[in-house]
Amino acid sequence: MSPSPLPEKMSPTEMRATVGLASIYGLRMLGMFIILPVFAFYAEDLPGGSNYTLVGIALGAYGLTQAILQIPFGWLSDRFGRKPVIYGGLILFAIGSFIAASASDIYGVIFGRIIQGAGAISAAIMALAADLTREEHRTKAMAAIGMTIGATFALSLVVAPALNRLIGVPGIFIMTGVLALLAMAVVSRIVPDPAISRFHSDTEASAGRFHNVLRNGELLRLDFGVFALHAVLMALWLVVPLSLRTAGLAADQHWQVYLPVLLLSMVLVVPAIIYGEKKAKLKQVFVASVAVLLVSQALLAYMFNSLWGTTAALLVFFAAFNLLEATLPSLISKIAPVGAKGTAIGVYSSVQFLGTFVGASVGGYLYGNHGSSALFAFSGALLMLWLMFAVTMKAPAAVRTRMYHVREMDTGKASGLSRQLAALPGVHEALVLASEGVAYLKVDMRGFDEQGVAQLLGGEA
Known part of the structure; x- marks a missing residue:
């Protein structure tokens, strides 16, 4: 076909x-x-x-x-x-x-x-x-x-x-x-x-692919990153609403801070995402975002209980947060082996939710027993460790994942087709799974010969 x-x-x-x-x-x-x-x-x-x-x-x-x-x-x-x-x-x-x-x-x-x-x-x-x-x-x-x-x-x-x-x-x-x-x-x-x-x-997620995913150091860096990101986010919700109220803003008016902060932070994120993807500078943008997130914790700690100070710190936080939320899944897709992408995403998502629990629980303990400074110190320590992991990560290849339907075939033929596809210009990795009827390719779009893929798959009819 x-x-x-x-x-x-x-x-x-x-x-x-x-x-x-x-x-x-x-x-x-x-x-x-x-x-x-x-x-x-x-x-x-x-x-x-x-x-x-x-x-x-x-x-x-x-x-x-x-x-x-x-x-x-x-x-x-x-x-x-x-x-x-x-x-x-x-x-x-x-x-x-x-x-x-x-x-x-x-x-x-x-x-x-x-x-x-x-x-x-x-x-x-x-x-x-x-x-x-x-x-x-x-x-x-x-x-x-x-x-x-x-x-x-x-x-x-x-x-x-x-x-x-x-x-x-x-x-x-x-x-x-x-x-x-x-x-x-x-x-x-x-x-x-x-x-x-x-x-x-x-x-x-495939149970048989956990071993490969959990041994991949680059994926583990990203898993720790999403853990830290959501731990810090959840910890903030224990103190930010109280900070705004103490600064004189009634609870039912907090949307007046959240709405402009979120809208403006989304506007700030778009140029950075475009620059990172178009110029293959995703690592640089990623590392800078983690650093900005760390700065936001210092600002929140320093300007605690100041309405305008907390608002400015939240803008810095959400600009970095939104950018990292957008780039982390993209990095997972670029780094994960094509046949283990679903497993990598499953582990990533599970660790993300674990971060929400740990951040809220530990943050609650620290705030209740040691005050807001201890909570911000906890968040800062997580982000500092993440920054170290981010700085030392390998720059991800500028690749995208493509999927193609393939006709029914045995595993031997699928392996041979995988090798042929991997040899095409612009293809970094290829895997044909006969059981799914799909060819997964990780490709560099600048040199990718999609017509060659079409001809090769057409030859399998």
Whole structure:
């Protein structure tokens, strides 16, 4: 079978799948993020809420169960089907939300957040997206789903203070639980059923590839980076809302700081991303961003309880944070072996959620027992260690991953085709997986002979 020309647009089915799954992903993450700017205030009136270690655990508890269960839920979706696992995860999330809403003390909120995180459907959603999209459009679908994380986070910071004033944190928990149940209708009515569900190396973790991923020093540097990034982010939510209130800004007006900070930080990020990708200076931009993040911690510590000082420090922080959030997944894709990309992303995502738990828990302990200076010192130490790892990392090759459908063949023929593809100009790495019917190529777009790939694959018809 000769590969057909790449379509310019997704099919209606692929669009439905992408939009539907992105909305489900976004609704679920909204439930995780939306209490961050307001929970410290709510905890003050809860029995046990004066213990900041417990407040931190309540904020980050979902990250622990998410980190533990995300990859296993992906495997369960291979065995029992994507949609049943997603339904189960959404039900768990809704139950956790309702438990947290009805909690009479901080321990009940912690239990609810643990159950929320147990609905770990991220890997199952990505696997279903891979089932429902063709190889040439899969990257776009994954990017669209991934973008919902940033959009949901920004939305959470802006609307949470107003929602807290209108319905309170228990009402916010109820709202997110109801939204999770409504998301089940989206899965049923909007997201198509896949004709075939199978394993996808680019989106799913393989137990047989963990060894290679966990021995790759460059990937481990990035894993530590996302751990540190989200640990610092979660630690901040224990002190920044209180700092703004102490500076004289009422809690329901905090959006007046968050909205302009987020919008301006996003504008600042775009030129840096373009420069890093176009000029193959991704490492330099990456290292500079980690350094800027470290500077933001010093500014936050120095300007604590100053409204304008905290606002300026938050702008510096989120400019670096947004840039790193955008570049870290790109670096994972560039560095991971083509056949282990899904495994590398699975480990990366799990470590990210572990960082949210550790950052919130340790940050809560330090703030409650030693004050804000200790919390900022903890964050600064994490970022200093990350900066050392970033400076000494190898500059990633300026490559992109391409996927092509291939006809059914045995493993011997697939190995031979892999070698032929790897020998083409501009191809850094190639792997044909007969079981998936896909050829994965890591290519340098400046010297890539895509016509040669088409001819070679066409010759296999």
